[in-house]
Amino acid sequence: MKQIVAVLTVLAAIVIVWYAACIPMNIKGVLTEQERAGAEVQPPSAKDRRDMDEIGLALNNAFAIPATWEQERPRLPAPHQVAIEMWETTVQKKITSKRSLIYHGWVTLSATMLGFVIGTGLGILLAVGIVHSRVMDLSVMPWAIVSQTIPIIALAPMIIVVLYSVGVQGIIPKAIISAYLSFFPVVVGMVKGLRSPDAMQLDLLRTYNASRSQGFWKLRLPASMPYLFTSLKIGVAASLVGAIVGELPTGAVAGLGARLLAGSYYGQTVQIWSALFAAAILAACLVGLLGLIERTVLKRMGMAQ
Amino acid sequence: MIPILGAIAVWLLGWWLNSRLASGPYSDTRMVRFLAPLIFGLTVIGIWELVVRGLEVPLVILPAPSVIWVRFWDSLPTLWADFVQTIIKGALSGYLIGCGSAFLMAIAVDRWDFLRLGLLPVGNFVAALPIVGTAPILVMWFGFDWHSKAAVVVVMVFFPMLVNTVAGLREATAMQRDLMETYAATYWQSFLKLRLPAAMPFIFNGLKISTTLALIGAIVAEFFGSPTLGMGFRISTSVGQLSLDMVWAEIVVAALAGTAFYGLVAMIEKAVTFWHPSQRG
Amino acid sequence: MNTENTTQPVIEARQLDLTFQTNDGPIHALKDVNLSVGKGEFVSFIGPSGCGKTTFLRCIAALETPTGGSLTVNGMTPDEARRNRAYGYVFQAAGLYPWRTIAKNIKLPLEIMGYSSAEQDERVKKVLELVDLEGFEGKFPWQLSGGMQQRASIARALAFDADILLMDEPFGALDEIVRDHLNEQLLALWARTEKTIGFVTHSIPEAVYLSTKIVVMSPRPGRITDVIDSPLPKERPLDIRDTPEFIEVAHRVREGLRAGHGDDV
């Protein structure tokens, strides 16, 4: 309850700041429009206004302030503009329509899910290898860190082209980029998790003369569950970013990334912002869903108190 | 065919060497901890070279490491200029501003519970905004030079740093806090003497995550507009010109810079949090 | 009987009540607790796990707020007393800060209370001697054994001049020999400084050996079932534990405990 009040307060504060920020951000564009429409603007020429202070401009031309919240292509769209756009492109469009955000969200989501499954699968396998083989631990782990310093996003177009060349197209290239991004947090989290049993718990199994696989299934795997879920949550958000990145270079085909690109290409700031928010909401939903699964699983395992 | 067999041989050799090292008597020494990944890296590079040569992969798809190496040495001045533009100006300044302001914000969040309850969920939401969407907006707002890149980096590192620092500041155990209570310590006394030191492992965790984010952010932001300089600019332009060797040379720079940056932060961490069990092990 | 009536009470609880609200419903941790402790007394609290010993100590130190009844310390509320820095508290685990050396850990309260640097050094030296830890000032907590850590945490509580020393099972983790030794030292310190001490323990001999007053508690809800004023003299060599008076008091404590335990074994 207290949390809801707090969140709403913070949101309200953000919205107010946002509206206020629209004024200096958009005032120059608005004044240019007003000038073209014949209004009297101080100073009258766009060239003079170019290097002027925005807040001063807004004060000098107070009549133009309301228009900063209504521009068609603002530098910073007002919150209600984004909200209306999202409403129109989700609820008011058929979800099969190419103009529906839900359709595009679904396209992105399917690549995200595929990539997430591949990424986590590989991540867990690698983590198991690292935990069980000292050779892998010594030689692979440092490179996993180095691999994260490579700007994969910059490589996305090349990856896609290379995959084209072996005949892989469509959802797979996106999924691979998304898998690459989700892979690392899962490896790190799972290595930590699989190593989380303490010496005593391991010794206990030794006194039973348990085999390695028994040790894995009965001790390491269950013990790693909380870590797994934490890293899955990070991983799924990364996956989504990966899928969106993968959509950019393949051209404005479909998906939230394509929406972002098209919005950017045609200067449709409102569309960019609504695609951005759609992506963030999608991420929040995925993380929330994982949180829900986490809670039920851990509860059934008796690990949530 | 022969290069492919060679590649398999290189793989087996690398694996054999590392197995020997790992199970040998010195497997816990620093030397091995350094050597094993090196051997692994060299193995991968060897295989790469042989496969590219063996299958005659075109240069415009994947250049061989030797070609990249030559390009790297030939283009040092360009690479250096790009490095300064992207890493020093864009990534580093954004990193400092972002981590610094996140730290200050974390103190405020820690101080007022209301902020923690309200801001953190919103913060997590904002952190989920994909960089490829925010970068063009920030380029539009902050111009083409490194300022917009720094802004992208600030946005990227702010929330991971905030979340980690806030978690860290709550890390002190109830008993440690109670002790401060019995001394009737003021807020700032208990902050400086208890919560801040206890938070250090978490703060460094955030700082480490942020290093790679900063690098990636600065490079990717250049895709959306830049002066004719910078690693992201060079990568995308070189792809267009099919100079894949240059692309990979820049990637080498990014990996080197990222590893060095990460390593530096990890070293400072070791010095500051020497007392933490994870550093003593 | 010897001290309670002669001096004004330092700690006075009347019908003290404390209920924790938890997700599984309320837990009645303390119920109708009445206790009066005079200046310079050594009070031990003993009772089965979960009977509210720690909770009561925390109430005295203003770390917990009672939900009913009254509690005064030196005639003030516990919170005022806390602000006057009346308490030295030793927690069950040593709770040293791992990033500070032993000496710096002991200096912690002194820094907070604004002692001069010279005074800090002097006091650290004094209390380290008191707990036999000379030469370990520069070590970090994790370089010391559990027993040494516990002693350092006692030194930390002694470093400043708190009237009231509250100790929650300080010797729980130590072996018998070390424990005996520290018991002797604690008694000597108490005799010298006239501090009022509240002491939680699970060991009957320890409680009887140390205390002027033994408070036996029982759980669900936590309450005091017996308060035993010790007839033992203030001067207590270790072998006092073989005297009939000692064995008798120990027996009474054991009976009280057993009664409180009931079915819960």
Place this chain on the structure above:
Amino acid sequence: MNTENTTQPVIEARQLDLTFQTNDGPIHALKDVNLSVGKGEFVSFIGPSGCGKTTFLRCIAALETPTGGSLTVNGMTPDEARRNRAYGYVFQAAGLYPWRTIAKNIKLPLEIMGYSSAEQDERVKKVLELVDLEGFEGKFPWQLSGGMQQRASIARALAFDADILLMDEPFGALDEIVRDHLNEQLLALWARTEKTIGFVTHSIPEAVYLSTKIVVMSPRPGRITDVIDSPLPKERPLDIRDTPEFIEVAHRVREGLRAGHGDDV
């Protein structure tokens, strides 16, 4: 004296040595340890912290490899004995797996050793009775008090038929009343099953009350300073602790400990 010579030794250590290599240089944890334990004996290990009690127990269970001397268990190496599942080990902390219910925790060794499902259920039922935990099968560890957890971990070690039960301070965290009760039960169990038991404790009365043989150890380097064969009968009511024999043995143990302690108090 009573059992050692009549049966073939189950555990036999000759000049056992163990040195840990650490960053701060080697630590000599065990030096020249000689011990022979017969079938069905109850051996207690007592000594100050860090004297190598745990290390010795771990050597027996093949969790640690000695660096010198010889050690045989049932005439085999400890590792062979481990593979024959000769050991039930109770660790100092309960160490239950938090994601398993009490019943499932007790089943863990049974699953690993491949008992049939029906047999598992039956054994769980039996050992839960033995430690007075009927009705708690479905609970998770954190829903139990510390004492109950410790009992569950003892049940886990009893569930399969290990010849040798090794217990490392199993009752360290319990209060005296609960401890007495568990001591009685452990003795009863031992009398019934004829297991050989190795038991680490810090409490002199506990060691004397339980054991047929008390091994006193001293640190730096860890070695055995005294082995006391108990003259007490096998049948031991709780009040045997007030008999002169008991007090005498306790005295001898205390003296041995004090000698070993030396300056290290």
Place this chain on the structure above:
Amino acid sequence: DEVTLQLKWVTQAQFAGYYVAKDKGFYEEEGLDVTILPGGPDIAPTQVIAGGGADVTVEWMPAALAAREKGLPLVNIAQPFKSSGMMLTCWKDAGIAAPEDLKNRTLGVWFFGNEFPFMSWMSQLGISTDGKSDSGVEVLKQGFNVDPLLQRQADCISTMTYNEYWQVIDAGVTPEELVTFKYEDQGVATLEDGLYVLEENLSDAAFADKMERFVRASMKGWKYAEENPDEAAEIVLENDATGAQTEEHQKRMMGEIAKLTAGSNGALDPADFNRTVETLLAGGSDPVITKQPDGAWTHQITDAALN
């Protein structure tokens, strides 16, 4: 037979001919099953074809010639676009009237292989591109929209006659406020939107035959699009998966595109090729190509396809 076509950019009227040919069944008539892959901001069509991801690609000639020098033997088999649509669009009030006025300004330029015509032009003008000075300009790598001009971060930006220019106009700017320099008018135009294939494939008779049919059908599509611009624009819209394109913009674009394709029957005019090569060879200190390209185009396909 299957043919994969890689476009240079996203689905829009710039590629109307191919979409029309597909939609109207012209490819089918030739017995072809054509897959059209849209491009995007960071996809290099040359790289796609090098990797075997496409049989034929739409590319600009400078990029294709540069790739050829890099060892990727691309050959122009058809040239549906006669003229160049590229231009530089500037604010008039910034005081720019002639190319000489560009000195000391900030210009937005596309990179990713599209910077070659601009670089050649600047070197012909004797203007350096290393930064603002009396003899130089500051070059920005502009993104794929017209914001830098609208936000006045740049004095001039690159635009296409059929696309970005109209976005500026759509943003409310009147043509009178702008000054444009068409590369065509400046004599530095280079050939755009040609069809390129890998040289080694051409010697394969089956492939050549496939390309003949492809070019024939494509040109039929182009001519149909020229004659029915509105219908062509709608076909493009139907093929746009993002749903971001507007009908108005695409119809107008189709109109502009028609002007560029008008003079071509699909066969490359060698004179245009030579002019392009000259322009590129003149490209200053860091020229796009260093030597006269050899065999970079052929009439083999168009001769067979169009006669």
